[in-house]
Structure formats: structure tokens, C-alpha cells
Amino acid sequence: MLSIKNLEAGYGKVQVLHGISMEVPKGKVVTLIGSNGAGKTTTMRAVSGMIKPTSGEISLHGKRVDGLESYAIAKQGLAHSPEGRRVFATMTVTDNLILGAFPRLTGSRPKGDVPGDLERAMDLFPRLKERRNQLAGTLSGGEQQMLAMARAVMLNPEIVLLDEPSMGLAPILVEEVFRIIGDLKARGVTMLLVEQFAAAALKVADYGYVLENGRISVHGEASKLRDDPAVKAAYLGGGH
Amino acid sequence: MNRKTLIAAVLGLALLAAAPLLTSNPYYVHMIGTIMIYAILLYGLDIVVGYTGQVSLGHSGLFGVGSYTAGVLFLKLGAPLWLIIPASIVVTAGFGALLALPALRVTGPYLAMVTLAFGTIIQILINEMNFLTEGPLGIKIPKPSIAGHKLSEHEFYWLTFALMVLSLVVVHRILKSQLGRAFEALRGSPVASDCMGVSVYRYKVYAFVISAGFAGLAGCLYAYSEQYISPNTYNFELTVLFLLAVIMGGRKTRSGALLGAAIIVILPKLLDDLEMFRVVASGLAVLMFIGAVVGIAKKMTTPKAMAIPVVGTIALAGFSFWLQSITDWRLSIFGLMILFVVYYLQDGIVGFARSLFARKSNADTRIASVSGKDAVMVAAHAGAGETGTDLLVATGVLMQFGGLKAINQVDLRIKRGTIHGLIGPNGSGKSTMMNVLTGIYVPTAGSIEFAGSSVVGRTSSDIALSGIARTFQNVQLFGEMTALQNIQVGLHHTFNSNFVDVSLHTPRFNREESAATERGLGLLDFVGLGDLAFEEARNLPYGKQRLLEIARALALDPQLLLLDEPAAGLTAPDIKELVAIIRKIRDHGITVILIEHHMDVVMQLCDTVSVLDFGQKIAEGKPAEVQANEKVIEAYLGGTVA
Numbered sequence: 001m002l003s004i005k006n007l008e009a010g011y012g013k014v015q016v017l018h019g020i021s022m023e024v025p026k027g028k029v030v031t032l033i034g035s036n037g038a039g040k041t042t043t044m045r046a047v048s049g050m051i052k053p054t055s056g057e058i059s060l061h062g063k064r065v066d067g068l069e070s071y072a073i074a075k076q077g078l079a080h081s082p083e084g085r086r087v088f089a090t091m092t093v094t095d096n097l098i099l100g101a102f103p104r105l106t107g108s109r110p111k112g113d114v115p116g117d118l119e120r121a122m123d124l125f126p127r128l129k130e131r132r133n134q135l136a137g138t139l140s141g142g143e144q145q146m147l148a149m150a151r152a153v154m155l156n157p158e159i160v161l162l163d164e165p166s167m168g169l170a171p172i173l174v175e176e177v178f179r180i181i182g183d184l185k186a187r188g189v190t191m192l193l194v195e196q197f198a199a200a201a202l203k204v205a206d207y208g209y210v211l212e213n214g215r216i217s218v219h220g221e222a223s224k225l226r227d228d229p230a231v232k233a234a235y236l237g238g239g240h
Numbered sequence: 241m242n243r244k245t246l247i248a249a250v251l252g253l254a255l256l257a258a259a260p261l262l263t264s265n266p267y268y269v270h271m272i273g274t275i276m277i278y279a280i281l282l283y284g285l286d287i288v289v290g291y292t293g294q295v296s297l298g299h300s301g302l303f304g305v306g307s308y309t310a311g312v313l314f315l316k317l318g319a320p321l322w323l324i325i326p327a328s329i330v331v332t333a334g335f336g337a338l339l340a341l342p343a344l345r346v347t348g349p350y351l352a353m354v355t356l357a358f359g360t361i362i363q364i365l366i367n368e369m370n371f372l373t374e375g376p377l378g379i380k381i382p383k384p385s386i387a388g389h390k391l392s393e394h395e396f397y398w399l400t401f402a403l404m405v406l407s408l409v410v411v412h413r414i415l416k417s418q419l420g421r422a423f424e425a426l427r428g429s430p431v432a433s434d435c436m437g438v439s440v441y442r443y444k445v446y447a448f449v450i451s452a453g454f455a456g457l458a459g460c461l462y463a464y465s466e467q468y469i470s471p472n473t474y475n476f477e478l479t480v481l482f483l484l485a486v487i488m489g490g491r492k493t494r495s496g497a498l499l500g501a502a503i504i505v506i507l508p509k510l511l512d513d514l515e516m517f518r519v520v521a522s523g524l525a526v527l528m529f530i531g532a533v534v535g536i537a538k539k540m541t542t543p544k545a546m547a548i549p550v551v552g553t554i555a556l557a558g559f560s561f562w563l564q565s566i567t568d569w570r571l572s573i574f575g576l577m578i579l580f581v582v583y584y585l586q587d588g589i590v591g592f593a594r595s596l597f598a599r600k601s602n603a604d605t606r607i608a609s610v611s612g613k614d615a616v617m618v619a620a621h622a623g624a625g626e627t628g629t630d631l632l633v634a635t636g637v638l639m640q641f642g643g644l645k646a647i648n649q650v651d652l653r654i655k656r657g658t659i660h661g662l663i664g665p666n667g668s669g670k671s672t673m674m675n676v677l678t679g680i681y682v683p684t685a686g687s688i689e690f691a692g693s694s695v696v697g698r699t700s701s702d703i704a705l706s707g708i709a710r711t712f713q714n715v716q717l718f719g720e721m722t723a724l725q726n727i728q729v730g731l732h733h734t735f736n737s738n739f740v741d742v743s744l745h746t747p748r749f750n751r752e753e754s755a756a757t758e759r760g761l762g763l764l765d766f767v768g769l770g771d772l773a774f775e776e777a778r779n780l781p782y783g784k785q786r787l788l789e790i791a792r793a794l795a796l797d798p799q800l801l802l803l804d805e806p807a808a809g810l811t812a813p814d815i816k817e818l819v820a821i822i823r824k825i826r827d828h829g830i831t832v833i834l835i836e837h838h839m840d841v842v843m844q845l846c847d848t849v850s851v852l853d854f855g856q857k858i859a860e861g862k863p864a865e866v867q868a869n870e871k872v873i874e875a876y877l878g879g880t881v882a
Binding site: 011012014033034035036037041052083084139140141142143145164167168169170171172173174175196198234235236 | 542595663664665666667668671713714779780781782783784805808809810811812813814837839875876877878
């Protein structure tokens with residue numbers, strides 16, 4: 001599905017990624033683990049076209065997408081739920097979700113059943129259903145986080161990039177988020193996941209990559225990484 | 241400023257000073273004089289546009305006020321130069337304060353409209369107030385005299401030069417001081433500025449007043465330089481040219497202002513002459529080509545992105561040789577060139593050149609004397625009072641937005657020297673509570689006593705200065721400033737130097753500035769960011785940004801520190817580090833209110849925990865008690881702790 005080869009990227013003169021390669025097969029959940037500043041978010045941003053890679057290849061079902069603009073990559077079926085709450089603050093929850101389906105409405109993605117998907121997205125996040133007519137900017141931080149995630153799903157994407165979906169959520173909602181990721185996985189959605197709760201991420205994921213200073217240090221089956229003593233010590237920490 | 245730039249600047253200025261000796265043509269001397277006069281205005285305009293990020297379309301009006309203050313004082317009173325210059329500055333600065341008033345209420349396009357109206361009104365007033373300004377007839381002013389000696393064209397040039405250099409030094413010093421940092425902070429995040437004790441209100445006014453002062457000086461010199469002023473000069477086009485000059489030259493640089501001034505003065509004149517235009521267009525094409533090659537070689541840009549500008553400039557050069565006469569095309573070409581620069585060089589010409597030749601390292605600015613003493617110790621001294629007594633008492637706090645009660649009758653009692661947790665589901669009112677405590681919202685009802693006095697109704701900056709510091713749920717750093725500068729904004733309260741101290745670099749200012757640098761570096765070390773002092777805040781990874789926010793908050797010497805989800809988005813090892821830092825902060829005697837969703841962090845750190853749900857307090861007590869509370873489990877924790 002998604003294939004990354006020798007990706008290098010950064011901001012201005014600061015190079016963050018020093019040649020990383022990874023694969024996200026169809027229908028699988030792959031998680032990216034690493035400490036702050038390792039380059040997880042940068043990888044996500046490069047894949048979705050928010051920053052331009054300086055070298056390397058990114059392809060989505062065999063087609064090169066590196067160098068394309070974000071909207072063009074979205075049309076290929078890649079949805080990005082970015083880190084931090086990037087919702088359209090002055091629009092209602094419903095409108096935010098419908099905008100997520102924008103390429104479907106303009107005909108650059110198969111249309112499918114947009115109203116039906118809207119209902120299903122609301123069912124997935126009951127909190128959003130209650131507030132469907134509220135302006136997104138008036139939602140609490142956690143609700144905005146859910147909205148960003150629900151909006152990504154509205155693209156009916158081939159692959160979803162989730163950057164810290166549980167950030168700033170109450171414990172009860174963190175469970176909820178992981179339940180939703182599990183649901184999406186069961187529906188066959190391919191996902192690339194970056195999560196602060198690395199242990200929980202490795203539980204839901206099939207495969208994992210560990211990023212260190214912009215390079216991949218270890219990768220393997222999620223279950224194996226979970227038992228890897230080095231990974232445990234460095235990233236899994238206290239009891240998550 | 242490092243050695244190389246200093247040498248370049250001195251050489252450039254020396255050349256500028258010698259210009260009248262190099263040419264006998266008074267036309268050129270006058271032209272360079274005009275460039276320097278515009279540059280003075282642009283230094284000031286850059287404070288408003290480049291640093292505080294406000295748009296002003298009123299600066300031609302201010303320029304006019306400066307000119308007419310000089311003109312009227314000379315015409316009516318025959319006042320001498322030494323009186324007219326300060327008077328022009330002071331009067332125009334007054335008008336600048338007037339112009340600042342709308343800037344306090346409106347921003348963006350609205351501010352642009354209001355300042356535009358201001359400029360237009362000034363022009364109309366000059367036109368209409370015949371009794372004072374001679375109206376459309378204008379005023380004639382001879383070159384000024386000093387001690388009975390009437391200045392020649394050249395002598396006036398040197399006077400302008402001296403004042404330009406003086407302005408350059410003063411502006412540069414202001415912008416490199418706590419005042420400049422405050423201006424930049426306003427642009428980065430107004431809400432964070434207020435919460436660092438830097439009143440957005442006050443510093444916006446300062447910025448406009450200082451900026452207007454320079455516009456006044458420029459206007460005054462312009463009147464003498466032209467020897468005739470009339471209302472038509474100070475029109476909308478001039479104001480747009482000023483803005484363009486700042487943008488084209490490069491905002492936040494003094495050399496950019498000079499270059500911008502040169503462009504708006506020289507370029508239209510060059511376009512008068514076809515031969516000259518051919519030379520300029522060819523030169524531009526060559527420069528662009530070289531720039532593109534260097535850019536691509538340094539991997540800063542792609543051939544694709546450079547194709548259009550390179551082809552465009554070469555086409556322009558070709559066009560210039562095809563043209564028979566330039567008069568009809570003059571303005572269109574000028575417009576095209578401007579469009580081109582603004583579109584492709586968004587950091588301006590100086591900004592672009594800098595990014596081409598920039599060195600990564602900041603080694604030359606590195607200050608060796610990182611203080612060994614723990615910078616937070618200073619903060620601890622502020623926290624006088626006994627551990628265990630009440631530091632903050634909130635009673636019956638009600639915060640209503642329309643029909644929604646975001647906080648409903650909440651009581652909080654925070655004991656000195658403790659870490660008080662505030663937890664609850666998303667949307668339960670925790671962040672709203674923070675905003676009420678720091679004055680961003682004024683509560684609908686209820687009282688909040690901090691260290692014995694009420695904070696209700698006081699401004700955020702006032703509350704911050706009285707000892708409550710905070711971090712933000714969605715990080716609010718000053719992105720374009722370095723890590724150290726971010727902290728120095730927090731240390732703003734340690735400065736007593738005024739405008740004069742800053743301009744003259746008095747011992748007081750030097751002492752305060754180096755103390756702020758020392759303490760800033762100390763605070764960075766405290767949170768483990770010592771190596772990143774000169775990195776721009778926006779380039780730091782997320783977790784480090786959160787730590788920087790904490791260090792900046794500590795710079796306020798707070799008695800109470802509010803942390804809004806400091807561990808959000810951090811991985812396990814970062815969290816461990818964070819927990820250790822928060823403990824150290826508490827051990828230094830600073831009381832902490834902690835909003836956090838990571839229950840293990842809350843359990844490890846907090847002495848007391850309050851739980852909010854739907855704006856109401858549903859539980860309070862020791863962490864373990866709260867964790868076992870049925871209501872809390874149902875509303876917040878869920879079955880298993882994540």
C-alpha cells in the first residue's frame with residue numbers, strides 16, 4: 001500500500017530524517033515509535049505532502065506521490081489526522097466532517113454513501129453526534145482531537161495517518177480511541193499510527209518501526225517489539 | 241552582530257557618507273539623501289510591520305505630520321532647526337499614539353482599513369486647514385541654518401546621514417533589547433505575552449509611538465530636503481510604497497530597510513531611461529540565474545520551483561531589448577517587478593540573501609558565561625510564606641458563556657508548596673478554570689483570592705506579575721524567537737531600563753540584559769535545553785517546546801505555576817524527565833496546579849486532586865482516594881487505567 005524508500009526530509013537547513021525506509025501493507029496497522037524529536041511527525045508530514053522530501057521515494061499503491069501537493073495525495077486516498085488540533089474552528093462539527101469527504105463530493109474519489117458515512121462517523125464518536133451543530137472551535141481539546149480523526153475517516157481513505165490521536169484525552173477516552181482504531185482495523189482500514197502510548201499502539205498494530213534520531217533502529221512484528229527488552233526499556237516505560 | 245557584518249556595515253556607511261565627494265551631480269546627492277530619509281521612516285515602520293506584525297497604511301500620514309510640523313513651525317514662528325527636529329518627532333509620536341488606538345481593538349484587514357482612513361484624514365486635514373498649512377498651496381522652507389550658518393546641499397546631506405545613522409543605532413538597540421523582544425512576542429502569541437506580564441495593550445501603543453517618532457523625523461528632514469511641501473505628496477501611493485519597501489527589502493533587518501528605500505526611490509527613475517532599464521533587466525536576469533544555481537546546488541530549492549523566476553527575468557531582459565520606447569510601459573514594468581519580488585522572495589531580498597549564505601552555527605553569539613547557579617533559586621525567594629497555608633482560594637466560581645455554564649460554583653483551595661492536580665473528562669472546564677485564574681476570562685460570579693488579594697477583574701499581565709505563571713494546552717511559544725529569547729520575554733519584569741537606557745546602553749541596561757541572559761541560560765539548563773538556546777522555538781520538537789514553556793513560565797518568578805497538560809504527546813522517557821522537573825520546581829518552593837490526563841503522572845506527583853465534570857467539582861482528596869471514587873471512575877477513568 002504505502003512504501004517509503006530512503007526518505008530524507010527536514011525543515012530549512014535542519015535535516016530530521018536521514019534515509020528511512022518502511023512499508024505499510026494493505027489492511028495492516030503499522031506504528032512508528034520514538035522519542036520526541038526522533039522524526040515521527042516529520043515522517044507523517046512528508047508522506048502526506050505537508051513538507052517536501054529532499055530525497056527518497058514515497059509511493060502509494062505503486063504510484064510515486066513524493067513531491068505532490070497534499071490535496072493531490074489526499075485524492076489518492078490518503079487521509080492525515082495531524083498532531084495538535086487542526087479543525088476548522090469557525091465551522092460546525094457536521095461541516096468539518098463533510099469537508100473531510102470533499103474529494104468524494106467533487107468526484108476525484110469514488111463518491112459512495114457520504115450521508116451514510118457521516119452517520120457512521122457520528123456513531124463511532126457519540127460525543128460528536130451530541131455536538132454536531134456546535135462550532136468546532138468551541139469544542140474542548142479532546143473533542144477537537146476526535147473530530148480531526150473522524151474527519152480523516154470521512155475521506156473513505158485507503159490509508160489513514162494518525163498522529164497522536166490520544167493526545168490530551170481523558171483516560172476513558174484514550175480507551176475509546178484505541179477501541180475505534182481497533183474497529184477501523186476490523187473494517188480493513190490501513191493505518192500508520194504515531195502514539196505516545198507506545199505499548200497500547202503496539203497492541204493494536206501488526207508491525208512496528210522504531211525511529212532514533214531520524215533513522216530506523218529496529219523494526220519487526222508488533223508482538224516481538226513489545227517483548228524486545230531494549231524497546232521496553234526505552235519506550236514502553238511505566239505501565240501503559 | 242558579528243565582526244563580518246560589522247565591518248560590512250561600517251564600510252557601507254562610510255561609502256554612503258563619502259557619496260557627495262564622489263559625484264558632483266547635485267541630482268544624485270539629493271536622491272541618496274531622499275533614500276536615507278525614507279530609510280529612517282522604514283526603520284520605524286519595520287517595528288510595527290516586521291516585529292509586532294501589525295499592518296499600517298497610515299505611515300504616509302505620519303510622514304506628512306512630521307513634514308508639516310516642521311513647515312508650520314518655520315512658517316509661523318520661524319523656529320530654528322534644533323527646535324523643529326524634536327518638535328516634529330514629539331508631535332508625530334503623539335499622532336502615532338492616536339493611530340495605535342484602533343490597533344488595540346481591531347487586527348488584520350480591519351486594522352489596515354482603519355489606518356488607511358487615518359492617513360487619508362491627515363491628508364485631507366492638511367489640505368483643508370488653510371490657516372495653518374496654507375492648504376493646497378504648500379509651504380516653502382529654505383535649508384536650515386545652524387548657528388547662523390545656512391547649510392549647503394552637501395552639509396544637509398551629512399546632517400541627514402548623521403541622523404540616519406543615529407536612527408539606525410537607536411532602532412537596532414531598541415529591537416535587541418527587552419522592548420524589541422516584547423514587540424516580537426506580541427506577534428508570536430498575544431495571549432502568551434499577556435500571561436508573561438508583557439501587556440499587549442501597552443506595547444502595541446509603544447510600538448506605534450516609537451514608529452511614529454521616526455516617521456516624524458523623516459518627515460521633518462524631507463521638508464528641508466525638498467524645500468517645498470504640499471499635501472499631495474502624502475498620499476495613498478506613498479504609504480503603499482513604504483510597505484513595499486519593507487517587504488521587498490526584508491522585514492526585521494536594517495539593511496533591508498535601506499535597500500527597500502533605495503528600490504522605491506531609484507527604480508522608478510531607472511525605468512525612465514530605456515538604456516538604463518536594459519542594463520537593470522539584464523543584471524536582474526544574471527543575478528536571478530546565479531541565485532537559482534546556488535540555491536539548487538545547496539539543495540534549498542528544486543529546478544522546478546526556480547524555472548519560472550529564471551525564465552521570467554530572462555524574458556524581461558529580452559523584452560527590454562525589443563522595446564522601442566519605455567514611457568508607456570514604465571508603470572506596468574515597475575508593478576510587475578514588485579509583484580515578482582513579493583511573490584518569490586517572501587522574506588525580502590535581504591532575507592533571501594541571508595538564507596543563501598547563512599551559516600548554521602550560532603557559535604559567534606554563544607555566550608560563554610553560563611551561570612552555574614540554579615536560576616530557579618531566584619524564583620523561590622519570591623515564594624515567601626509558610627508551606628501549608630492557603631495560597632489561592634477560589635469560592636463559588638461561575639463562568640457562563642451564553643447559556644453554557646462552563647464552570648459551575650467551583651471552590652478550590654490551593655495550599656502553598658503543594659502540587660494540586662486538576663483532572664476531569666475533556667470539556668469538563670479544566671482549561672476554562674486556568675483561563676479564569678489567569679485573567680483571560682473574567683468569571684461571571686465568585687471570588688478568587690491569591691496570596692491575600694483578589695485577582696478578579698485584573699488584567700492577565702497584572703496577574704502574571706503578581707506571581708501566577710502558566711503554560712498552555714496548545715503550546716503558545718513565540719515561534720520566530722530563539723529559546724533563550726522566549727525566556728527573556730518571561731524575564732521582562734526584571735528590567736527597569738527605559739527607552740533612554742536602551743538607546744544609550746547605559747550601565748543599568750547592560751547589567752539587566754546580561755543578568756537576563758545569564759538567568760535565561762540557567763533556566764534552559766534547568767529544563768535540560770541548555771544546548772538549544774539559540775534554536776528558534778518553532779524548530780524545536782514538540783516535547784522540548786513544552787519544556788521551554790515551563791522554563792519561560794518560571795522566568796516570571798511565580799509563586800504559583802499552572803501547568804496545562806504538560807505531558808500530552810510525550811513518550812514514556814520524556815514523561816519521566818518531566819516528572820523529575822516538576823518535582824524540582826515544587827522543591828524550590830513553587831506551588832503547582834497540574835492539569836493532566838496521564839494518571840500515573842498525577843498519582844506520582846500530586847498531594848491533592850480535584851475532579852471536575854460538566855463544570856462541577858465531583859470529587860477531591862488524596863490521589864488514591866480519588867482514584868477509587870466511583871463517580872470518578874465512571875466519568876473519567878473508565879474500566880482500566882490506560
